[in-house]
Amino acid sequence: MSPKPYAKVALFLPLLDPLDYAIPPSLQGTLQRGMRVMVPLGPRKVTGCVVDLLEHPSVETPREILEVLDASPLLSPDMLALTRWMADYYCCTWGEAIRTAFPGGVHPRSVPFYTLTDTGRQALVEAKLPEQKREILALLLAEGELRESTLRRKLGRTMLRRHLRSLEAQGYVQRDLPLFRPVQPKRVKVVTLRVSRAEGEAMAASLHQRAPRQAQALRLLLHHPSLPLAEMMKTLGGGYGVVPTLGQKGVVEIQEQTILRIPSLSPLDEQASVPLALTPDQAEACAHIINSIEARQFRVFLLHGVTGSGKTEIYLQTIARVLQQGRDALVLVPEIALTPQLVHRFYRRFPGQIAVLHSKLSAGERLDTWKRIQQGKVRIVIGVRSALFAPLPRLGIIVVDEEHDSSYKQEETPRYQARDLAIVRARLVNAVVLLGSATPSLESFFNARQGKYTYLSLPHRIGHRPLPPIEIVDMRQAGMHQSDADRLAAGILSRPLRKAIQEALSRKEQVLLFLNRRGYAAFLQCQECGYFYCCPRCSVSLTYHRGDHTLRCHYCYHIQRAPDLCSRCRGNTLRYRGVGTERVERIVEQCFPQARIARMDRDTTRSKSAHTEILQKLRRAEIDILIGTQMITKGHDFPGITLVGILSADSSLTIPDFRAAERTFQLITQVAGRAGRGDNPGLVIVQTYTPEHYAIQKAQQYDSPGFYEEELRYRAQLTYPPYARLVVLRLEGEQAEEVEQGSKEVGTLFRQVSEGEGIEVLGPAPAIIARIKNRYRWQLLLKGAQVKRLHAVLQQGLHHLRQQKILPTTVSLVVDVDPVNLL
Incomplete structure (x- = not known):
């Protein structure tokens, strides 16, 4: 069969249909579906993926493919099928879906640069220009050639692109589209021993006295016959002339080689672990899952286990069975930085077989990790929602931990739900899907009740440890009969909660306080005229951050100094309204001055290792009270925590969303599950202004079936998901x-x-x-x-x-x- 001369290419752009291109004769017969190519599109060079090979094009004279970017296909046929389904269901283009399936930031692209022309220089002096256009020309005059993104950052202008196009049409600026390649192969110098072991040992002995550095280098190469030069110099502690000298003697050879970038792994405990004995509930759940794994049968399991019931051990043991079959495993988690214990348990159980995909990897590390996965050098991939597209060649199981978590839904095009898409991918390759949660989403619970998923239950904690009792504090009464000085603290920490904190600290136990709002105050308001500060770019109030005395928008990241006087009436009685974690921290410091207090929210965890440092301090009992937002609810297991305080259970109930009750129930249950996981019993105190709400009542009783039944009745009445x-x-x-x-x-x-x-x-x-x-x-x-x-x-x-x-x-x-x- 003669090779097909045309290719259908899905461009990584919002173009509705793939375009047809001619395949150069030199590439005919070698180009395959799933390969990336560089093609012309107007004046630009853009990247796309070959989705089909054609005998005849749909256009009369298709343009020719410029370059093939891959030696072999990066997308398998089943991944192309998955992205096609994704494009159809989520209403994006096939190219956008495929782009999402590739590791981010690795595609070559044309980048627009703008320069000022001579006509533009003259117009800047002579012409009457609108102020925005004049500022663009003045910036180009001052700084020379600039990217469009740089202009946007420096000027912050709306409608910037329209102004640039107008200036280009007038001949005042010139636009160039040079090709930018964000990822280049990593090449390093490698030193290789060229003599036999016996010759090397003899030479090292003869050089020991007169050239000890050369002797040391030889001995190193006798143990590792091929080493990167940089690694060798680090081990030797310098001596950069040693290797060239050995090269001149013909003892070693120095060559440049292309290597894969492998991110460093830093498990908390490198000691390998062995499978744990299972409880009867765990054993029964495992048996059901393993039966489907043995049969290589597509099936979806919903593992509903209370906090501390041993869901992770079921993940580990079922994955071990998949690996024994010669197949691979994919584990999705809401956020890598917030689930370090789960990740490190995998490191210990399956050493040397794991790749972790997360946002902190460089573009080169992402691409090289992708290649290692595709080549079968990695058996288990752990990552956030984008890891769903990891090219595991023999996929046998997909685990979705905390399947209810909203972070599995992408909030930019393509807006896919990773949990649901995982089920589609598993169906394509006859793999098992294991959805795990202490608080399953209502949709998953409903699907299990309808028989679409197999329901598995873990109703008890490991070791028959009891779930901590939950006490409800009615905050409508909290401030009564208190002095003015006490009333502010009472509005944040009720008297029962303060008493419980004091008792926990006296027993040398740890406390977790949860409030899902960061900052110091929700907004700043003038007591005299009522004015409050809003974001100039968004329809939200600005949050006050006391640490740097600023007002910040948590949507567009606008920031401004907090004023001392009202901007409208010049009054000096500005009041901080609402409570954030920063304010809670200050109140707790005042109430418990001897306690060691830490805060864990987005403001305190901006650095790469901040999450890990806080959690490790908590594990080492160097923190008495940890205050945090939703990030402290996700899968952490700290035996020292016996008291959990939920400061405002109503905050999620007030959101105008039909899922508000469900999210409130999930939050209370998940946060409560952090208490009493060690030998000491736990206690949970929930502060609320609506103690009669069914979500709070059912959470207090750990009554998941009761909550789901009541919530399903409301959803059915209003025809909301899962009924629509x-x-x-x-x-x-x-x-x-x-x-x-x-x-x-x-x-x-x-x-x-x-x-x-x-x-x-x-x-x-x-x-x-x-x-x-x-x-x-x-x-x-x-x-x-x-x-x-x-x-x-x-x-x-x-x-x-x-x-x-x-x-x-x-x-x-x-x-x-x-x-x-x-x-």
């Missing part, structure tokens, strides 16, 4: 009127195409946060009980939008299928 599927259509733009008008036209269109299809169209309405980063936001909600009909209406509506060009180019449309965040 949702799609959010969000319109964004810099002009409020354009966004509002566009959303109304989109709403009219979707009501027309959904008529008679059983699909409900809600809205349009301003988003709950109506403006973020100077972009106004309106949204519509599509709701349907039948997923096929919902997607048919969605695709039809999007097709008409493109055909009729309803939206101006300044308004973007975001499609979010199965949304998690409705803000």
Whole structure:
């Protein structure tokens, strides 16, 4: 069969369909599906992936592929199938889906640079230009050639691209598109011994007196016949002339070699571990999972185990069986930095067989780790949601730990849900999926009840340790009968909680205090005129951070100094409203001055190793009280913690989202599970202004079935998931009127195409946060009980939008299928 002369290439851009390109004669017969290629697109060179080979193109004269970037396919046929499904279901382009499947930051791309022309210099002096255009030209005059991203960072201008295009059309600036290759192969000098062992030993002995450095280098090479030069110099402690001298004598050879970048691993304890004895509940769960593994049968298991019930040991033992079969394992976790104990248990059980994929890897490390996985040099991959696409060639099991966690949903295009996509990937290769959680999502619980998933239960903690009792404190009564000085502390730490903290400290035990809001105060308000400080770019208040006396936006990262006087009335009675972890820390320091206190939130964990340092101090009992946000709830196991205080159980209930009760129940249960995991019994104190709410009542009783049944009744009445599927259509733009008008036209269109299809169209309405980063936001909600009909209406509506060009180019449309965040 003669080689096919054309290729269909999915570009890593928001282009609806793949494009056809001619394959140069020199590449015909060698180019394969799943390879990356460089192709022309207008004046640019862009990267894409070959998704098909063709006998005949769909266009008359296709342009030619410029370069093949891979020696072999980086995507297997099943991964191409997965990305195709992903593109169809989540309404993105195939190229966007494929780009997500590759390690980030490794693709060559054209980068726009701008320079000032002579005409532009003259216009800067003579022409009457709008202020924004004048600032662009002045910056280019001062600094020369600049990237578009640099201009945006320095000027912070809205509509920058439109101004640049206008200046380019006028001949005032010139745009160049040089090719940027972010990742180059790593080449190192390697020293190799060229003589026999006997000759080397004899030479080392003869050099021992007159050239001890050379003798030391030879002995090192006798133990390691081939070593990187840098590593050799580090071991020898210098002596850079030694190796060239040995090379001149013909004893060693120095060559440049390409090597793979392997990230360093630093387990807490390098001692290998052995499988633990299983409880009867664990053994029964393991047996069910292993039966499907033995049969090489696709199946989804929901492992519902209370905190401390031994879910991780089940992961380890079922994965061991997969490895015995010669197959591979993938473990997804919400966030690597917050689950170090789980990761290190894997290191100890399977030494030398693990790769960890996370955001701290360099682009080169990501690409080289990807290649090691693809070559079968790694058997187990652990990572966050993007690790779902790791190219394990013989996948046998996918574990999704804390499957309920919202971080598995990506909040940028393509907006996929990694938990659900893991099930699709497993089905393609007949692998097992194990979803684990102490608080499964309502959707997963419902699927198990419907028989789509196999339900496995671990209702008891290891060693029959009891779950800690949960006491509810009604904060409506907390401040009564208190002095003014005491009332502020009482509003943050109730009297029962302060008493419990004091008792725990007297017993040399540790305390965990949870509040899911960072900063010192939620907002700053003038007592005299009522003015409060809002972000100039977002529809939210600015959070006060006492550490550096600043007001910060947690959405667009705007920052400004906190004022001493009101900006509107010049009054001097500014008040801090609301409570954040920084303020809690200060109150706790005042109440317990002898305690060793630490805070764990995004502000205190910005450095690479900050999470690990705090958790290790906690394990070494160097912290008495740890105050933290949601990051302290995820899978930590510290036997010294006996008291957990949840300072505001209502904060998640007040969010206008149909999942608010579910998230509140999950948070209380997860945080409560950090207490009493050692030999000493635990206690949980929950402060709330709504103690009668069913989510809080059911959490107090550890009544998961009762909560799920009650929540399912509410969802059924309102036709919300799991009884329906949702799609959010969000319109964004810099002009409020354009966004509002566009959303109304989109709403009219979707009501027309959904008529008679059983699909409900809600809205349009301003988003709950109506403006973020100077972009106004309106949204519509599509709701349907039948997923096929919902997607048919969605695709039809999007097709008409493109055909009729309803939206101006300044308004973007975001499609979010199965949304998690409705803000």
